[in-house]
Amino acid sequence: MNQKKRSANKIYSKNELGQIQLLSPVIILVTVFSLVPLLRGIYLGFTDYRLGDAITFNGIDNYIQLFQDDFFWNSFRIGMVWTFIVTALQVGLGLGLALLLNTKVRFVSFYTILILIPWATPPIIRGILWRQMYEPNTGALNVLLTNAGIISAPVNWLSNFEYVIPAVIVAGVWGEISKAAIFLLAGLQTISADLYEASTIDGAGMWDQFRNITLPVLRPVLAAIISLTFMWNFNTFGIVWVLTQGGPGGMTRLPMLAAYEEGFKYGYIGYAAAIGNVMVIILSLMLFMYLRVQLRERNEA
Amino acid sequence: MKTMKASSQLWIHGLIILYLLFLIFPLVWVFASSLKSTQELYSGLPTLLPQHITFEHYRSVINGQQIFRSMWNSLIVGVVSTLLVVSIAVPSAYAMVRYRSPINNVILGWILLSQIFPVILVMIPLYVLLRYAGLTDSLNGLTLIYIVWSLPFVLWMMHGYVKSIPLELEEAAVMDGASRSQVIIKVLFPLLLPAIGASALFAFISAWNEFFFALVLMKSPALATLQVELARYTGMEGQSRTGPLAAASVIATIPSMLVFIMMRKWFTTGLVSGALKG
Structure with a gap:
């Protein structure tokens, strides 16, 4: 490592100006179109800004209002339900699929190609696919259930208060299982087969192997995937937009949909930014707690 | 891994195929719908596979x-x-x-x-x-x-x-x-x-x-x-x-x-x- 560093300096003297020149497009683009807007967005969350009006700082008024706003609480409640259930199902089912694919039975590469396709489907198309599955009169689900004699009259899954949340969650999990499975499979493939062979000789069963070999090695990858998917799921927008637009009666209005409505439908930019700020704080807190537990477990192990 | 029993291999294939049924079915359904004629789509008794394959919808998308x-x-x-x-x-x-x-x-x-x-x-x-x-x-x-x-x-x-x-x-x-x-x-x-x-x-x-x-x-x-x-x-x-x-x-x-x-x-x-x- 040290030798490498020295030889690098032999070719190119440590020229920081040259580096900044090469990096300047990135620095400019990120600063102008990402960093500054983000800081400004955070600031707008403390103003009563409406598009076209003057911007007035109003301290924590937005947050006091949010605290009393049912619209906001409903949206965060469903946001939490959605995020926890989709993440758990996605990672759990993805891990199961990854373990199956890692057994290296025949046709695995063929299976892998098929499994990639839902992940490759754009979020909007995922919504369209599932709308056609749930369609009351001609949709696949009602046809199957009617033929099986489970239901006698067609169910309108996406406008029924009882079924809409599970229906949207199934559609959300569908496109995301492959992603978790493929990432976890890559993690599993870093585990050397010798470890398993040695433990088989020692008489360990499959469950022991999973607990004592697979899980410890997989832990960092698993923690990374859980944190990332948690963030992505909390910020979901497109698929739910197509499936229900947040309805019926706001039952599936995830936080991003609520912020979009406030900001771009009603024009309450400041209030929408405040929702964004609360989302960041909640996400950061959850990730912080989760990663702290992870670190403690790793230190104890 | 080479010594895996035939019965457990069968189990693994079976479970993977179960996953695939869930993951691929909506895609197959919609792909089949794209090949069905409009009358068939609204006939009230849809089948998985199209009865007569037609490209009318693809044509209307590309011409639309x-x-x-x-x-x-x-x-x-x-x-x-x-x-x-x-x-x-x-x-x-x-x-x-x-x-x-x-x-x-x-x-x-x-x-x-x-x-x-x-x-x-x-x-x-x-x-x-x-x-x-x-x-x-x-x-x-x-x-x-x-x-x-x-x-x-x-x-x-x-x-x-x-x-x-x-x-x-x-x-x-x-x-x-x-x-x-x-x-x-x-x-x-x-x-x-x-x-x-x-x-x-x-x-x-x-x-x-x-x-x-x-x-x-x-x-x-x-x-x-x-x-x-x-x-x-x-x-x-x-x-x-x-x-x-x-x-x-x-x-x-x-x-x-x-x-x-x-x-x-x-x-x-x-x-x-x-x-x-x-």
């Missing part, structure tokens, strides 16, 4: 002005933003790997941190900024957003790839009297070509699939991207469009499907080794 134009818009925005983001990211990644300075950590830290912020926070001021510049409701504005949006990930990918190229190769070329630009063009570029290809595909697909920015920025119907156009169809006209919508969905999924299949090796190896090396 709106969807075809929105596809063209998506293609233009995707290709231009991909070309630009790659030509920005490659020299930058090179600069980050070959020079050691605190800026590198700032940039890598930013890439990770930017994941936690919901797009709504960035979108609001960006929208105001673009409106000042006259770039809302314009394909140029959307292209710009997509460049900035896919830059972190493309930079991250390229950073990993450049890092994996041994410095000795460059040293040897310098010993032979090559200048730095010659080293980059003649030595590095050919080695990086597959990586550049992979990053480019990724950038293209994230633009092609993107919905939120396009929904907020593009107001005139003539400028809608494919995703926005398709979302609009589900909202207003609902089920009268099952056939064309199914055909358009199939067409819209093909580019990313091809990219994912081409890149599956990268997903199973490159991604994790890159992430673990950090």
Whole structure:
């Protein structure tokens, strides 16, 4: 490592100006179109800004209002339900699929190609696919259930208060299982087969192997995937937009949909930014707690 | 692994096929719908496979002005933003790997941190900024957003790839009297070509699939991207469009499907080794 560093300096003297020149497009683009807007967005969350009006700082008024706003609480409640259930199902089912694919039975590469396709489907198309599955009169689900004699009259899954949340969650999990499975499979493939062979000789069963070999090695990858998917799921927008637009009666209005409505439908930019700020704080807190537990477990192990 | 019993092999295949039934069925259903005639779609007793295969919906999508134009818009925005983001990211990644300075950590830290912020926070001021510049409701504005949006990930990918190229190769070329630009063009570029290809595909697909920015920025119907156009169809006209919508969905999924299949090796190896090396 040290030798490498020295030889690098032999070719190119440590020229920081040259580096900044090469990096300047990135620095400019990120600063102008990402960093500054983000800081400004955070600031707008403390103003009563409406598009076209003057911007007035109003301290924590937005947050006091949010605290009393049912619209906001409903949206965060469903946001939490959605995020926890989709993440758990996605990672759990993805891990199961990854373990199956890692057994290296025949046709695995063929299976892998098929499994990639839902992940490759754009979020909007995922919504369209599932709308056609749930369609009351001609949709696949009602046809199957009617033929099986489970239901006698067609169910309108996406406008029924009882079924809409599970229906949207199934559609959300569908496109995301492959992603978790493929990432976890890559993690599993870093585990050397010798470890398993040695433990088989020692008489360990499959469950022991999973607990004592697979899980410890997989832990960092698993923690990374859980944190990332948690963030992505909390910020979901497109698929739910197509499936229900947040309805019926706001039952599936995830936080991003609520912020979009406030900001771009009603024009309450400041209030929408405040929702964004609360989302960041909640996400950061959850990730912080989760990663702290992870670190403690790793230190104890 | 070689000594696995035949019965447990059967179990594993069975379980994988169960997963596949769930994962593939909606796609098969909609693909079949796209090939059914309109009468058959509304006959009341749908079957999985079409009774008579027809391409009428594909024809109506391709002849129908709106969807075809929105596809063209998506293609233009995707290709231009991909070309630009790659030509920005490659020299930058090179600069980050070959020079050691605190800026590198700032940039890598930013890439990770930017994941936690919901797009709504960035979108609001960006929208105001673009409106000042006259770039809302314009394909140029959307292209710009997509460049900035896919830059972190493309930079991250390229950073990993450049890092994996041994410095000795460059040293040897310098010993032979090559200048730095010659080293980059003649030595590095050919080695990086597959990586550049992979990053480019990724950038293209994230633009092609993107919905939120396009929904907020593009107001005139003539400028809608494919995703926005398709979302609009589900909202207003609902089920009268099952056939064309199914055909358009199939067409819209093909580019990313091809990219994912081409890149599956990268997903199973490159991604994790890159992430673990950090």
